[in-house]
Amino acid sequence: MFEPVWWEADGEPAVGYLDQRALPQEVVRARACTIDAVVAAIATLAVRGAPAIGVFGAYGTALARTLALDDAAFDASLARIRAARPTAVNLAWAVDRVREAGGSLAAARAIHDEQRAVDRAIAQHGAELLPSRGAVLTHCNTGPLATAGYGTALGVIVEAHAGGKRLHVYVDETRPLLQGARLTTVELAQAGVPSTLIVDAAAAATMQRKDVRAVIVGADRIACNGDTANKIGTFGLALAAAGLGIPFYVAAPRSTIDFARRDGSTIALEEREPDEVRNAGGGLTAPAAVDVFNPAFDVTPGRLVTGIVTEYGVARPPYEDSLPDLATRPGLAMLTPAAR
DSSP: OOOOEEEEOSSSOEEEEEOTTSTTTOOOEEEEOSHHHHHHHHHTTSSOSHHHHHHHHHHHHHHHHHHOSSHHHHHHHHHHHHTTSSSOHHHHHHHHHHHHTTSOHHHHHHHHHHHHHHHHHHHHHHHTTSOSEEEEEEOSOOSGGGTTSSOSHHHHHHHHHHTTOEEEEEEEOOTTTTHIIIIIHHHHHHHTOOEEEEOGGGHHHHHHHTTEEEEEEOOSEEOTTSOEEEETTHHHHHHHHHHHTOOEEEEOOGGGBOTTOSSGGGOOOOBOOTHHHHTGGGSOOSOTTOOOOOBSEEEEOGGGOSEEEETTEEEOSOHHHHTGGGGGSOOGGGSOGGGO
8 A cells, every 4th residue: 555656567658656645535546657747746746755756756757768759858858857846855866866877767666676775774773763662753744655665754663663662653734735644644553553643733732741752754855964854844843842852853865965055044945835725624714815825844953953864874963074974875785784
């Protein structure tokens, strides 16, 4: 159920995906056979989560190569895919990597396979950070649906639970599109991890009153100083955690680190359609003409982040020293487990 993206091997070339907009009511598997369909799937959040978008973009690049009549048409298609969502660095990274390989399907498959291994390594490193018992809080969706089938921040939680830690997870519903409510709760139930859904506005009170001992979230782009772009609401969680003395962790693959960006001040933050807020839940919830500010992401300063979990281990402050060091590390597939 939770394989979010795949290459359709039978029939005409296509990228298969699980349409996350339909969950939890139904499981819908769809095909993107054109560049228009690839771009639409990303832009409408049918496929979402930075690592999953990267894998989808990699396969989309391979598809573009099969459809393009010449190199100019190929490059034009890739520009459209890269621009479908500007904040998640994984998308541009994956598209560029497959382009450098000539649009090879093998290169796209390699990215997919590597992401699976990265997911598991992040989970194993991060599980050690979580308490042996008590509550943890998470935001948005960072499980199998958002990655390559295991998860980043949610993978850490599931791994800790599987290792015997007695954790209860508080899940922010994540307005306005409710990724936490619609997706994370389903994944936790599938994994047998006890959880409680809360409205976003209850997060600080939950930390204060429900024995929350850690907050762990994902990321869409991380600057070299630890500034982290993630789903809107993350910055507020970090502030509350800091005020209450609760550790705040970010879990993300190396591919999410933007090594060319010194800090988060210049990260492009996507703003989405006003009707996502005006029509929350499928019906009008505000005056039709009311002005709406609907940012999809915010930036949490690195000074509020206790540790950043990658496939190579846990980076600690000062991030200006610990994160750039990862840029030159060998790929995960080249490392023995002891060296990761």
